Amino acid sequence: MKVEMRDICKSFGKAAVLDGVSLSVQAGEIHALLGENGAGKSTLMNILGGVIQADSGCIAVDGKEVKFFSPVDSLHTGIAFIHQELNLINDLAIYENMFIGRELKKKNGFLDSKAMIEKTKQTFDRIGISLDPCLPVRSLDASYKQIVEISRAMMMNASCIIMDEPTTSLTEPEIRRVFSLMRDLSAQGVGIIFISHKLGEVLDICSSYTVLRDGKVVASGKTQDVTNAELAFYMVGHKIADGGSKKACVRGKEMLRVEGYGDHKYFNDISFSAHASEVLGITGLLGDGRSELFLSIFKAGLPADGKLFIAGKEATFSSTSDAVQKGVAYLPRNRKENAIVKDMTILENASLASLAKYRKLCFIDRKRERRDFENHARNLHIKMESGDDLITNLSGGNQQKVVLSKWLNTEPKVLVLDNPTQGVDVGAKEEIYEIIEKLAASGVAVIVLSSEAQEIVRVCDRAIVMFHGSVVGEVSGTDMNEHMIMRLATGEKIERGASV
Numbered sequence: 001m002k003v004e005m006r007d008i009c010k011s012f013g014k015a016a017v018l019d020g021v022s023l024s025v026q027a028g029e030i031h032a033l034l035g036e037n038g039a040g041k042s043t044l045m046n047i048l049g050g051v052i053q054a055d056s057g058c059i060a061v062d063g064k065e066v067k068f069f070s071p072v073d074s075l076h077t078g079i080a081f082i083h084q085e086l087n088l089i090n091d092l093a094i095y096e097n098m099f100i101g102r103e104l105k106k107k108n109g110f111l112d113s114k115a116m117i118e119k120t121k122q123t124f125d126r127i128g129i130s131l132d133p134c135l136p137v138r139s140l141d142a143s144y145k146q147i148v149e150i151s152r153a154m155m156m157n158a159s160c161i162i163m164d165e166p167t168t169s170l171t172e173p174e175i176r177r178v179f180s181l182m183r184d185l186s187a188q189g190v191g192i193i194f195i196s197h198k199l200g201e202v203l204d205i206c207s208s209y210t211v212l213r214d215g216k217v218v219a220s221g222k223t224q225d226v227t228n229a230e231l232a233f234y235m236v237g238h239k240i241a242d243g244g245s246k247k248a249c250v251r252g253k254e255m256l257r258v259e260g261y262g263d264h265k266y267f268n269d270i271s272f273s274a275h276a277s278e279v280l281g282i283t284g285l286l287g288d289g290r291s292e293l294f295l296s297i298f299k300a301g302l303p304a305d306g307k308l309f310i311a312g313k314e315a316t317f318s319s320t321s322d323a324v325q326k327g328v329a330y331l332p333r334n335r336k337e338n339a340i341v342k343d344m345t346i347l348e349n350a351s352l353a354s355l356a357k358y359r360k361l362c363f364i365d366r367k368r369e370r371r372d373f374e375n376h377a378r379n380l381h382i383k384m385e386s387g388d389d390l391i392t393n394l395s396g397g398n399q400q401k402v403v404l405s406k407w408l409n410t411e412p413k414v415l416v417l418d419n420p421t422q423g424v425d426v427g428a429k430e431e432i433y434e435i436i437e438k439l440a441a442s443g444v445a446v447i448v449l450s451s452e453a454q455e456i457v458r459v460c461d462r463a464i465v466m467f468h469g470s471v472v473g474e475v476s477g478t479d480m481n482e483h484m485i486m487r488l489a490t491g492e493k494i495e496r497g498a499s500v
Contacts, residue, residue: 001027001062001078001159003048003191008057010043015385017043018054019215025160025191030182032202032223033195035212036235036425037395038383041195044212045162048193049081050074080158082149082166086336088137095120095133098152123155128177143174150178160191167201168423172285179205197425199228211235236427249461252276254312255445256328256414258297261306266292267469270306274414274445279436281456281463282449284489289469290449291333294416298323298330311413324353327413331403333422333449339403340391347373347387350402354409376405381431397428404435415439418449433459453482453489467491 003025010018018040025031035041046052048059050068058065061077068074071081088097095117104112104119120133129147137145146166153161163182167175182192182205194206202209203223211219211234219234255276262268267289274280282290295301297308299317308315310326317323323330332338340349350373351358358365373387380401384394391399400420407415417436421429436459440446450456456463462476465488473488475481 001189001191003079003160004060005044005048006058006060008044008047008054010040010047010052010055017215018047020057021212021215021217023193023210023217025193027159027189027191028186029208030186030192030194030206032206032209033193033212034197034199034202034209034231034235036427037397039212039235039425040215041212042164045081045164045193045195048074048079049162050079051081075156075158078159079162080153080156080160081162081164082153083164086145086149088145088148090138091136093134093136094131094140094148097137097148098123098133098155119155120151123151126154126181128180129174147174147178150181154181154185158190160193161185162193162195164195165197165423166194167196167198175201197423197429199231199426202231203228213237232426235425249278249440251278251461252443252445255310256447257307257309257312259307259309261293261297261304261308263292263296263302263304265302267296267304267466270471272464272471274447276413276443276445277440278461279440279446279448279459281460282447282466283451283453283456283463283485284466285451287468288466288489290466291418293466294330294418294447294449295332298328298416300330300332324410324412328416329353329407329410329412329414330416331407331418331420333418335396335400335403335422340399342390342392344391345388346382346384346391346394346402349391350376350387350405350409353406372409373405376408380405380435397424397432400424400428400432404432408439412444414445414447416447416449420448420450421455453485456480456485457482465489 005021005023008018008021009016021040021044023033023044033041033045043052047054050071050073053069059068060066066077068077074081089100095113098120099116104115106112117133124131124133131144131147137148140148146168150166167178186192194202196202206223208222209220209226209231210217211231213235253276254273257273259271261270270293284290292301296304299320299322308317310328315326317326341352347370351369355364358369370387377384377387382401382405383398391402394402420436421432424432436446436448448456448460457480460480462474463480463485464471465473465475465485467489468491472491475484475488
């Protein structure tokens with residue numbers, strides 16, 4: 001099936017989001033759709049998926065013009081859309097989510113749960129994953145929720161599949177599994193539109209690409225004819241800095257020390273320290289326990305044994321609010337579920353963690369609240385129309401900056417950033433790295449949790465590597481490279497001084 005979008009235009013109010021965009025995907029082609037957050041990628045795909053309608057332009061399938069007034073229209077034509085924001089219901093089982101709106105029924109009209117469970121198992125077997133279809137979705141982590149979304153699209157036997165950031169929360173083995181499936185589908189004639197900020201993945205899996213910038217097509221062609229650096233240049237309109245050589249870190253006083261910390265489920269006997277003016281990385285593979293460790297420290301996870309010290313003094317936190325008051329801030333890894341309130345404005349989201357400092361008797365000092373937010377918005381380069389707009393109006397990268405603004409507003413001594421660039425484009429990534437470096441230079445102890453070894457090397461002064469809930473090593477200087485980090489993260493025992 002050949003899908004074409006011709007001269008698509010779309011505006012929201014006075015803001016033109018798409019300006020004469022054309023895109024063509026052949027049967028069996030894996031086509032990358034690239035661009036910074038806010039470039040118009042999601043809007044273009046929402047039009048193809050029938051979520052919204054274009055102001056002008058047309059869509060053609062196998063040369064015949066079609067009109068989509070709803071997602072059902074698009075799906076019936078053979079186009080399946082895996083959205084960046086997962087469309088799963090946590091209170092339902094996996095198999096129930098797989099069949100939402102397409103439930104199988106017995107002759108007597110009752111739901112045929114047995115048949116739906118069996119078909120779900122067959123789909124999972126095809127992908128090569130081991131999941132119990134009867135598990136509630138709420139029991140899954142973000143990576144497996146993404147796999148359920150992908151599996152649901154696979155079950156629909158679509159001829160064209162839109163994948164919007166499908167690998168953001170997946171481990172390397174899971175990514176390889178998904179890519180293997182994508183190649184199989186491509187060989188069967190299924191066209192795939194692949195949206196990703198991971199340019200290495202694009203060059204690995206895609207045969208062609210289209211780049212949007214400011215709502216216009218600025219480049220397109222075959223991936224074999226382009227480099228990673230060229231794609232990044234097309235996306236942002238200028239060369240992306242590689243970070244160069246990091247300046248030697250002059251560590252300040254110890255701001256956080258953890259001794260013998262363990263919850264006896266996700267992590268055990270963890271000890272480390274973080275200092276003012278340094279960026280400390282905590283890394284490993286998904287399931288290493290790092291997120292659970294810091295959720296526990298921040299009093300948002302399971303209780304744990306062990307001792308905490310803030311600026312040299314032993315401390316205990318009774319709640320997350322208490323942790324914030326004592327100088328610890330934590331930006332969680334799943335922005336959509338744990339970091340923003342979708343029904344609130346940009347300004348309200350940015351002020352949530354620090355309302356106490358704006359309290360004036362029984363009221364909130366709105367002038368001071370707005371003034372502080374506008375200062376942060378300028379410093380963080382948040383692109384927005386107005387702070388009074390809903391936060392969902394912003395691109396992923398700008399939402400992440402608002403969440404960062406929220407925690408900076410608490411004036412933390414220790415700032416923990418869990419996957420700070422998840423779902424963020426290459427340009428916004430570098431901006432966030434620069435913000436992290438400036439925060440450390442200002443005396444904040446910054447802790448970056450990330451499974452991307454390249455990110456750890458790029459932004460951190462030293463890194464602690466975890467494996468199955470335990471610390472297996474610490475790297476710094478010349479030892480802090482992707483190869484050494486991956487060896488430690490996979491559980492390899494490395495003696496000090498061993499060649500990497």
